[in-house]
Amino acid sequence: xxxxxxxxxxxxxxxxxxxxxxxxxxxxxxxxxxxxxxxxxxxxxxxxxxxxxxxxxxxxxxxxx
Numbered sequence: 001x002x003x004x005x006x007x008x009x010x011x012x013x014x015x016x017x018x019x020x021x022x023x024x025x026x027x028x029x030x031x032x033x034x035x036x037x038x039x040x041x042x043x044x045x046x047x048x049x050x051x052x053x054x055x056x057x058x059x060x061x062x063x064x065x
Contacts, residue, residue: 007026008025010032011025011032012051014050015064017046017049019036019038043061046058
C-alpha cells in the first residue's frame with residue numbers, strides 16, 4: 001500500500017458496497033477488516049472491490065474457500 005489515502009479509498013469503496021456495515025484498513029499492516037452481512041455480499045465480491053482499487057485481497061477466514 002502506497003499511502004493512507006489508498007487505505008481511505010479502499011474503505012470508501014467497501015463501505016459503498018451493499019451489505020457492508022464497516023470497513024477499516026490498517027495502512028501500516030496492509031490489512032482490512034470488514035463488517036458485512038453475508039446474506040447481501042460475498043467475501044469473493046469484497047475481494048473484487050478491493051482488487052478494483054489496485055490491490056490483491058484474500059480472506060483469512062477458514063470458512064471461506
